[in-house]
Amino acid sequence: MTITARIDMREQNPLEALQQFFAGILKLEDITAILVPQRLPTKNTIMPTLVTDASFLERVDPLAPSFPMNAARIASRLTRKPMGGKVAAVLRPCEIRAFIELVKLKQARREDILLISVDCLGALQNREYSKFAEQNGTESTLRFYKNVIGGNINEMEGVEFATACKACEYPVSENADIQIGLYGMKAGESILVKSQTEAGDHILKKMNLSEINEPPSRQDAIKTLISQRTGYRDEMFVKTREASDNLDKMTAYFSSCVNCYNCRVACPVCYCKECVFVTDVFNHDPYQYLQWATRKGIIKMPTDTLFYHITRLAHMSTACVGCGQCSNACPNDIPLMELFRTIAHKTQKIFEYEAGRSLDEKPPLSEFREDEFKEVVGID
Amino acid sequence: MSDFEPTIVAFFCNWCTYTAADLAGTSRLSYPHNIRIIRVMCTGMVDPQYIIKAFLEGADGVLVSGCRPGDCHYINGNYKARRRIKLLKEILPQFGFDQQRLRLTWIGASDGIHLAEIMRTFAGQIKALGPSQTKLKMVI
Structure with a gap:
């Protein structure tokens, strides 16, 4: 059984909504830690962080156009042997696909990990990103989010996205336990949460979210995006x-x-x-x-x-x-x-x-x- | 280029094709001298990098030959080799290598005569194709 639910944003801020959602997951008994990209406090850099205390989720930012490394490698480090708990990992769709390859190559295990993917908005090359986010990191992410959901999928304020992202036909993960949807949802209003496996169902059931049907606009938006990307x-x-x-x-x-x-x-x-x-x-x-x-x-x-x-x-x-x-x-x-x-x-x-x-x-x-x-x- | 003599690198499995080459020798059969045989324990151990290296070093042709299906000393090495050759035949032509320069055959231990024939045919085909670009130019 699939659970589809909606999370409303406050003050048009998707990052805050995501932060609340991740905190909710981390507070569940089943989950010991969460691997999630955060803005580091010292500089405007986004890196994966492993968090066990929900009060350290303030700087969560999986939407920033920053992709410093493929975190499938990190997920593989965390799961190659039993870690004594279960980790929820917030990954991009390409990171999940790489993780699946690593599981098949016996470099990671699928057992102790809950895969959460956020619809991927794309990213800039590393050095472009540091210029882009120089002034105000969080604010720049919100601008970027509105830009992409508004249909601008190739450039941001004059800076081209990384070619890999422009040519990527997998902006949405089919293999994540829980998918967080942005495409086809009204920008600045709400995000979609959807379970795609039994493990995902199990977690979402405990979270008491307001269930909805997936809006038809979502699949349309995804289809259009994929065909544009495939053309490129x-x-x-x-x-x-x-x-x-x-x-x-x-x-x-x-x-x-x-x-x-x-x-x-x-x-x-x-x-x-x-x-x-x-x-x-x-x-x-x-x-x-x-x-x-x-x-x-x-x-x-x-x-x-x-x-x-x-x-x-x-x-x-x-x-x-x-x-x-x-x-x-x-x-x-x-x-x-x-x-x-x-x-x-x-x-x-x-x-x-x-x-x-x-x-x-x-x-x-x-x-x-x-x-x-x-x-x-x-x-x- | 009529005086062109190709260089062919051949990876032969110890149990079948290499034995066939031995048999061809003891039977006093002759085959072209262009072929440099490298004995490997199984075609399943021929990593794509050996073949790539041979081509980049200027080999005009590469031949991989092992046991017939079902005869592999290690049960299924030859089937694995077949997948790797298929893979390389997909990758190498993209960079301008004629895929005819890379061949895979099965030759059983008792097929000395067949082996000599194959060697002659392959050497003739490579001669007709002319020298590989990697032989003539600097490879970075």
């Missing part, structure tokens, strides 16, 4: 393919890469404890570089740049959720997300897989069928 995404695919379809173009694409591997560190689904690219395998002997250079007369240093990126595509593209943290983490602004999503779209399609869609579908490279892909075998 498909254009991005065409452009990215064109920009990378031979060796010269690939070289140009990655020419400013300094092998810092930040994209791998920021990637929520790149889960290897020790990536082969930072092991001694790549700590080549000095004479090796000389040999390589002698072969063609020149090598670019540091070496293995394309090798790293193409290998990462082979290893991770079937799990890519398109959160864009790779692009966010790149010191030289290489459009990594664009390439990853373009390839991931194809590789996930051939295995009829969609990263983060369901816990029941195994990761494509961890299973096989006897009767498949016969066309790749044999030489005539």
